[in-house]
Each structure stands twice: as structure tokens, then as C-alpha cells.
Amino acid sequence: EAQVTQNPRYLITVTGKKLTVTCSQNMNHEYMSWYRQDPGLGLRQIYYSMNVEVTDKGDVPEGYKVSRKEKRNFPLILESPSPNQTSLYFCASSLLGVNTEAFFGQGTRLTVV
Amino acid sequence: KQEVTQIPAALSVPEGENLVLNCSFTDSAIYNLQWFRQDPGKGLTSLLLIQSSQREQTSGRLNASLDKSSGRSTLYIAASQPGDSATYLCAVRSDRGSTLGRLYFGRGTQLTVWP
Numbered sequence: 195e196a197q198v199t200q201n202p203r204y205l206i207t208v209t210g211k212k213l214t215v216t217c218s219q220n221m222n223h224e225y226m227s228w229y230r231q232d233p234g235l236g237l238r239q240i241y242y243s244m245n246v247e248v249t250d251k252g253d254v255p256e257g258y259k260v261s262r263k264e265k266r267n268f269p270l271i272l273e274s275p276s277p278n279q280t281s282l283y284f285c286a287s288s289l290l291g292v293n294t295e296a297f298f299g300q301g302t303r304l305t306v307v
Numbered sequence: 308k309q310e311v312t313q314i315p316a317a318l319s320v321p322e323g324e325n326l327v328l329n330c331s332f333t334d335s336a337i338y339n340l341q342w343f344r345q346d347p348g349k350g351l352t353s354l355l356l357i358q359s360s361q362r363e364q365t366s367g368r369l370n371a372s373l374d375k376s377s378g379r380s381t382l383y384i385a386a387s388q389p390g391d392s393a394t395y396l397c398a399v400r401s402d403r404g405s406t407l408g409r410l411y412f413g414r415g416t417q418l419t420v421w422p
Contacts, residue, residue: 225408227409227410229412234414235414236412236413236414236415237396237412239409239410242408242409244407244408252409282348284350284351286410288400288408290407290408294338294339294400294408295341295353295356296341296353296398296400296410297353298343298350298351298353299350300349300350301348301349301350303348
């Protein structure tokens with residue numbers, strides 16, 4: 195089954211404790227991206243990657259890191275989480291081109307206390 | 308920069324009504340437009356994808372249209388049901404060099420269908 199898998203689904207952590215949210219897709223997609231969703235602000239892109247070892251900043255990259263060492267994986271790293279990073283996070287993947295549907299993971303609800 | 312606007316922000320209707328949700332975008336350099344459904348606290352479910360060269364797509368009771376030159380799309384829901392209650396999101400995929408492949412989202416229309 196074609197899917198994007200995020201882990202964990204829920205996470206409560208403390209300020210400053212490094213964490214990683216994993217994202218994996220099984221569709222051989224080139225394009226992967228991370229979004230955060232906050233009430234009243236909609237979905238905002240954090241980082242994206244157009245292929246292995248190619249990553250770039252989205253609209254709200256501060257406080258986040260990513261890597262793309264393999265095509266299927268695109269982890270989101272919070273080196274020193276802060277309460278303002280409490281949010282619902284989504285990973286997405288797609289091919290590039292006209293007929294390219296974006297597939298989303300189920301989301302990770304992160305709370306930083 | 309691409310801006311996507313969805314109107315209305317919220318809609319509450321009785322069961323059985325036909326609905327129109329609107330989406331507009333400022334930059335016509337798009338690969339495609341995709342409509343999603345999101346239930347509270349859940350992930351995004353893709354409903355329809357319209358390529359930039361297409362005018363409309365249909366899936367069951369859903370019909371989406373695209374007028375790329377005017378920067379507009381509509382999602383038509385026929386004979387609405389309580390199970391249609393969710394937030395509907397519109398997203399366009401950029402075909403412009405510096406933002407190639409990037410998705411831009413509207414803030415959604417929150418739909419409530421009551422029995």
C-alpha cells in the first residue's frame with residue numbers, strides 16, 4: 195500500500211530535549227516536505243527536499259533541521275525544542291510534475307512543556 | 308509569492324443541500340490543484356486532483372473545477388451528508404522556477420452538515 199509513515203504520532207517533551215520525528219514513504223517520490231499546522235494559521239511549510247542530499251527552507255524553518263540521506267526518509271529534527279514549537283506536524287511526499295498527487299502522513303502532535 | 312484564499316471560512320448547512328466551496332490563488336503558474344479533507348486532529352485525505360490543463364474532475368458526489376487563468380477553483384458537494392462534516396483544504400502546486408513543486412495551502416473551509 196502506498197503510504198507516508200510518520201512516527202511518533204503523539205509526543206510530549208520538555209524544553210531543550212532534542213527530538214526527531216521520522217518520515218518514510220514507499221512510493222519512490224523525489225519531493226518530500228514538512229509542514230506545521232496551527233489554529234488560525236493553516237499549514238506552513240518548514241523544509242522541503244527535491245531529492246537525496248537536496249534540502250531547502252520553507253516559510254518557517256527556524257528551530258528545525260532536516261536531512262535526506264536516502265530517498266525514502268526525511269526526518270525532522272528539533273535540536274532544542276521550545277513551547278512555541280507545540281503544533282501538529284505533517285510530512286508529505288510526491289513526484290514532481292503535472293499529474294502529481296501529494297500524499298500526507300497521519301500527523302505528529304507535539305507538545306513541548 | 309503565491310497566496311491561496313478559501314471562502315467561506317466556515318459553513319453550516321442542513322443535510323441534503325448542495326454546496327459550493329471556493330478557492331482562489333494569485334499566481335497562475337501551477338502544476339495542479341488538489342482538494343483535501345481533514346477531520347479534527349487528523350491527517351489530510353486527498354479528494355480530487357486537477358491538472359493545470361484540465362477544467363474539472365469528479366469523484367462520486369464531489370466535483371471540482373479549475374479556471375487557471377482567473378485563479379479560481381470550486382468544490383461542489385452534492386446532496387451533503389453529516390459525514391461530510393470536516394475541514395476542506397485547497398492546495399496549488401507551483402510551476403514557477405524558484406518554488407518549483409512547492410504546495411501552497413488555503414486556510415480551509417470548516418463544513419458542518421447537520422441532520
